[in-house]
Amino acid sequence: MNDPRAIVEADRAHVWHHLIQNKVFETVDPRIIVEGKGLRVWDIKGKEHVDAVSGGVWTVNIGYGRERVADAVRDQLVKMCYFAGSAGSIPGARYAEALTARMPGLSRVYFANSGSEANEKAFKMVRQIAHKHHGGRKHKILYRDRDYHGTTIACLSAGGQQERNAMYGPFAPGFVQVPHCLEYRAGDLAGEGYGERAANAIEEVILREGPDTIGALCLEPITAGGGIIVPPKGYWERVQEICRKYDILLHIDEVVCGFGRTGTWFGYQQYGIQPDIVTMAKGVASGYAAISCCVTTEAVFDMFKDDTDRLGYFRDISTFGGCTSGPAAALEVMAITEEEDLLGNSTRMGAYLNGKLHELMDKHACIGEVRGLGLFQGAELVADRSTREPLEEKKVQAIVADCMAQGVIIGASNRSMPGFNNTLLFAPALIATKGDLDEVVAGVDAAIQRIVG
Numbered sequence: 001m002n003d004p005r006a007i008v009e010a011d012r013a014h015v016w017h018h019l020i021q022n023k024v025f026e027t028v029d030p031r032i033i034v035e036g037k038g039l040r041v042w043d044i045k046g047k048e049h050v051d052a053v054s055g056g057v058w059t060v061n062i063g064y065g066r067e068r069v070a071d072a073v074r075d076q077l078v079k080m081c082y083f084a085g086s087a088g089s090i091p092g093a094r095y096a097e098a099l100t101a102r103m104p105g106l107s108r109v110y111f112a113n114s115g116s117e118a119n120e121k122a123f124k125m126v127r128q129i130a131h132k133h134h135g136g137r138k139h140k141i142l143y144r145d146r147d148y149h150g151t152t153i154a155c156l157s158a159g160g161q162q163e164r165n166a167m168y169g170p171f172a173p174g175f176v177q178v179p180h181c182l183e184y185r186a187g188d189l190a191g192e193g194y195g196e197r198a199a200n201a202i203e204e205v206i207l208r209e210g211p212d213t214i215g216a217l218c219l220e221p222i223t224a225g226g227g228i229i230v231p232p233k234g235y236w237e238r239v240q241e242i243c244r245k246y247d248i249l250l251h252i253d254e255v256v257c258g259f260g261r262t263g264t265w266f267g268y269q270q271y272g273i274q275p276d277i278v279t280m281a282k283g284v285a286s287g288y289a290a291i292s293c294c295v296t297t298e299a300v301f302d303m304f305k306d307d308t309d310r311l312g313y314f315r316d317i318s319t320f321g322g323c324t325s326g327p328a329a330a331l332e333v334m335a336i337t338e339e340e341d342l343l344g345n346s347t348r349m350g351a352y353l354n355g356k357l358h359e360l361m362d363k364h365a366c367i368g369e370v371r372g373l374g375l376f377q378g379a380e381l382v383a384d385r386s387t388r389e390p391l392e393e394k395k396v397q398a399i400v401a402d403c404m405a406q407g408v409i410i411g412a413s414n415r416s417m418p419g420f421n422n423t424l425l426f427a428p429a430l431i432a433t434k435g436d437l438d439e440v441v442a443g444v445d446a447a448i449q450r451i452v453g
């Protein structure tokens, strides 16, 4: 029944793959991954790979083959698989309590299924607050150039990678772009004090649009697919100040950075800031179930109450937000993360990987910059270090493909930004060891040698 050739044929004939599978996997083979253990995966031909991107899109933070997560999901499904309506669930209540205990200042969890959906919830909350408390005026949502928040029309409207997504327009009104904060590509703005200047550029947009029209600022803590952009010193403090000054809600999209990717539970916790809304998805259940969350402060929740709507009336429903498998898996993922000190390992191994990539930079002139936090690292490739001209996309893809042929799976920055798909991305499971990382870096070394010389 599972004859490899028949499966590959069925896949070729009937599966409509998404963007990343189309672009990367197709250059090598219709690579169907059939098994995983720890950081290793095996494809349908039996070939072993070391996975440095946690399931392709940095999701499987705890690694593959965790039986206790599967057991918890199975037990829960047999007992009570699903009841949405207005009912809650035991794992839902327990998880919301456990999650918010790790997010001081936040206290309410709205369950959904994907990163895009969690962000849609946040956008709807902002709009409802605008209508209920600001006469509809504070309805605009600011997003940042190069950030990504999902694939729906509203999320694409809030997406800072719109060039190649133009075919999905017209986009939704009320979303306004602010500049990115990548110092390496900031031109004359770079240098001492750049963090503050980059944040001030957001204030300029706010003043141009009118502060009383803006409800929220939505940012990734570290821009992920847009090129691993770690905001410069002083940036976040100033961003928080600006939001407070103009009564703008700070919405942090932790879909990628959450759950230890950067070395703390959430990326924003690296900076001591206090967001009003936090969205998360991939790492919540680490790929063992489909679940996402939109978490808010009590103050945000309270804005949905009035004399008649005591329970926080948000006119929204998510059918599968009522699935119990998600929070059941998420509770186990959280326990594993703590028992195995995966946050600490992410910090330690992240520093190790960063050092190894810097060594590669000494060897290969095509690496223009190495940047990252925890087990979330990037190496920006250039054709010329002095002009910083990006390395051709074709060559970047060839490096990724060469690694894959060697059995090393890495990523590259998002393919919707022409000219800037030149950052190699590394986000292995948080259980990675030095040996795993050495293997990944050796693969990249050999690939660059072959492709760039």
Ligand code: PMP
Residues within 6 Å of the ligand: 057, 113, 114, 115, 116, 117, 119, 148, 149, 150, 151, 220, 224, 225, 253, 254, 255, 256, 281, 282
């Ligand atoms: N936000 C960020 C930062 C993401 O990287 C992604 C997905 N790559 C999303 C949101 C959307 O998540 P999903 O694909 O689950 O809808």
